[in-house]
Amino acid sequence: MPDPSAAPQFTPFASGLGGLMIGAASALLLAFNGRIAGISGILGGLMRAPLDREDRAWRLMFVAGLVTGGVLLGWWMPSAFETTPPVGWATLALGGFIVGLGTRLGSGCTSGHGVCGISRGSPRSLIATATFMATGFATVFVVRHVLG
Amino acid sequence: MPRLIAFCSGLLFAIGLGVAGMAQPSKVIAFLDVAGAWDPSLAFVMGGAIAIYAPVAWLLRRRSRTVLGSSLELPTATAIDRRLLFGAALFGVGWGLSGYCPGPALISLTTLATPALVFGLAMLTGMAMHALCQRK
Numbered sequence: 001m002p003d004p005s006a007a008p009q010f011t012p013f014a015s016g017l018g019g020l021m022i023g024a025a026s027a028l029l030l031a032f033n034g035r036i037a038g039i040s041g042i043l044g045g046l047m048r049a050p051l052d053r054e055d056r057a058w059r060l061m062f063v064a065g066l067v068t069g070g071v072l073l074g075w076w077m078p079s080a081f082e083t084t085p086p087v088g089w090a091t092l093a094l095g096g097f098i099v100g101l102g103t104r105l106g107s108g109c110t111s112g113h114g115v116c117g118i119s120r121g122s123p124r125s126l127i128a129t130a131t132f133m134a135t136g137f138a139t140v141f142v143v144r145h146v147l148g
Numbered sequence: 149m150p151r152l153i154a155f156c157s158g159l160l161f162a163i164g165l166g167v168a169g170m171a172q173p174s175k176v177i178a179f180l181d182v183a184g185a186w187d188p189s190l191a192f193v194m195g196g197a198i199a200i201y202a203p204v205a206w207l208l209r210r211r212s213r214t215v216l217g218s219s220l221e222l223p224t225a226t227a228i229d230r231r232l233l234f235g236a237a238l239f240g241v242g243w244g245l246s247g248y249c250p251g252p253a254l255i256s257l258t259t260l261a262t263p264a265l266v267f268g269l270a271m272l273t274g275m276a277m278h279a280l281c282q283r284k
Contacts, residue, residue: 058151067254
């Protein structure tokens with residue numbers, strides 16, 4: 001069993017490879033479908049009404065692909081997941097709600113702004129990414145080193 | 149064809165997230181823990197993704213049609229307004245608290261583990277609330 005108190009592992013190759021795959025997946029959606037692969041946007045779009053059939057169809061198919069990928073990871077690479085993350089359920093619920101609301105208010109997340117937006121040279125996405133990175137860093141700092 | 153591409157894109161995206169380590173809240177929090185035992189691995193995720201996406205986006209920049217001939221529907225908003233800043237700030241807080249962002253949250257749901265379900269449900273609730281407010 002890995003020692004949970006051990007220093008985190010630096011995995012530049014795996015993370016870089018995963019990044020290339022995410023980039024390729026997003027590029028596919030852009031080139032063939034003309035859509036941004038921003039997960040919060042794709043999900044949020046499904047909650048819009050009225051929603052035309054084709055719009056709903058591609059979004060559902062993308063989510064189906066994500067879910068299928070998740071299942072495959074569960075079979076072939078279960079270590080990709082953390083079934084007991086280091087966060088209590090109350091914090092997860094609060095964090096989840098805030099992520100849901102924040103990504104929709106801010107029109108994007110790490111994929112939409114951080115990958116697609118920055119790649120397209122969007123100042124809006126650059127600022128958004130810098131902002132959520134900053135509050136992300138600040139939040140962990142407060143939780144781990146001020147309150148912890 | 150677009151539906152198949154969307155499915156394949158989602159599939160590859162999920163595998164990429166898994167391989168990258170994005171579905172491990174510990175790893176995400178370690179990336180955000182600059183003052184502690186810092187793990188910069190996830191910077192390579194964004195770097196790797198942009199390395200592929202940026203050239204493709206640049207090649208397509210003047211097009212109004214996709215490779216399949218359908219219309220491109222790309223974001224046109226340019227305003228850096230309070231909503232953008234507040235939303236992004238809020239998202240970062242939630243991300244830092246939980247170690248999950250939307251993509252990893254969705255794929256983690258497939259494990260049916262309670263923490264993933266709690267986060268996922270809460271996230272969808274937050275999104276739904278925003279959608280409801282938009283409809284008014």
